[in-house]
Amino acid sequence: MTSPTPLPLAGQVVLVTGGARRLGAAIARLLHAEGARLLIHHRASAAAAAALAAELNAARAGSAATHAADLMEVAALPGVVAAAISAFGRLDVLVNNASSFYPTPLGEITAAAFDDLIGTNLRAPLLLAQSAAPELRLRRGLVLNLIDIHAFRPLKRHSVYCAAKAGLLMLTQSLARELGPHVRVNGIAPGPVLWPEGEMDSDLKARILDRTALKRMGTPDDVARAALFLVRDAPYITGQVLPVDGGRTVGGL
Numbered sequence: 001m002t003s004p005t006p007l008p009l010a011g012q013v014v015l016v017t018g019g020a021r022r023l024g025a026a027i028a029r030l031l032h033a034e035g036a037r038l039l040i041h042h043r044a045s046a047a048a049a050a051a052l053a054a055e056l057n058a059a060r061a062g063s064a065a066t067h068a069a070d071l072m073e074v075a076a077l078p079g080v081v082a083a084a085i086s087a088f089g090r091l092d093v094l095v096n097n098a099s100s101f102y103p104t105p106l107g108e109i110t111a112a113a114f115d116d117l118i119g120t121n122l123r124a125p126l127l128l129a130q131s132a133a134p135e136l137r138l139r140r141g142l143v144l145n146l147i148d149i150h151a152f153r154p155l156k157r158h159s160v161y162c163a164a165k166a167g168l169l170m171l172t173q174s175l176a177r178e179l180g181p182h183v184r185v186n187g188i189a190p191g192p193v194l195w196p197e198g199e200m201d202s203d204l205k206a207r208i209l210d211r212t213a214l215k216r217m218g219t220p221d222d223v224a225r226a227a228l229f230l231v232r233d234a235p236y237i238t239g240q241v242l243p244v245d246g247g248r249t250v251g252g253l
Contacts, residue, residue, distance in 0.1 A: 007035025008232050012139075013091050015084040017041040017071065017128065018098030020049035022194055023146065026220035027095060027227045028064075032056050034228060038064045039084035041098065043071065071098055071124035072116065081131040092139045093231055094132045096125035096168075097146045101196060103157040114160050121164035122171065129175055129185070137182045144230055145172050145187040146223075149245045152189065169241055176239030184238040186230045191245025193218035213247020 019040035042049040049066040056064035067083040151165035176185040
């Protein structure tokens with residue numbers, strides 16, 4: 001009897017920030033299906049994180065764990081990385097997915113909103129990468145940053161968020177220089193694959209989709225498949241950002 005073929009990511013450990021829901025959960029599920037073990041970080045989504053971990057552990061025992069932390073608490077960030085290493089003995093991939101997103105119209109921007117949007121979208125990914133760097137060097141690992149097409153094209157009334165994501169784009173390129181040759185650093189810039197939580201005008205949704213080359217919405221699985229490509233199939237790609245946007249970035253303002 002022949003032994004089953006090992007899964008491509010068997011033995012690897014992935015930390016996904018904001019991994020309990022939405023894009024983070026889609027990425028976690030697909031990388032787990034390819035053999036990875038997962039540390040699912042969350043801030044307030046304890047029930048969703050526990051349910052996802054239970055789902056993954058039912059498929060493969062001992063393959064998922066959770067960790068709660070507020071990424072705005074700088075002192076807590078090394079502990080997020082340490083939790084992955086403690087749970088599974090190593091860390092191969094850091095997925096910086098957690099993000100704050102809300103409008104900050106000019107004239108209404110507060111210091112608290114600025115600190116929150118910059119803190120979650122830029123400072124936390126940088127400091128998590130810094131904490132993870134020694135372990136990722138040992139494993140010849142990957143930092144994968146979830147950016148946004150609005151790092152390339154500004155979104156009205158969201159200047160702070162756009163600036164934070166543009167900073168994350170440059171951070172991705174800078175860290176590729178800093179952490180090479182042993183660690184790759186790449187990004188994904190999703191377009192309309194999930195609408196923001198809360199009410200959103202249907203006409204606005206239609207206008208956004210009309211500005212994509214494919215004239216339709218994507219799915220979280222589209223982003224997850226891009227993540228899988230960069231984790232599994234791209235050993236000679238670093239410092240790059242892959243738009244997953246249905247052609248939104250070429251579809252006009």
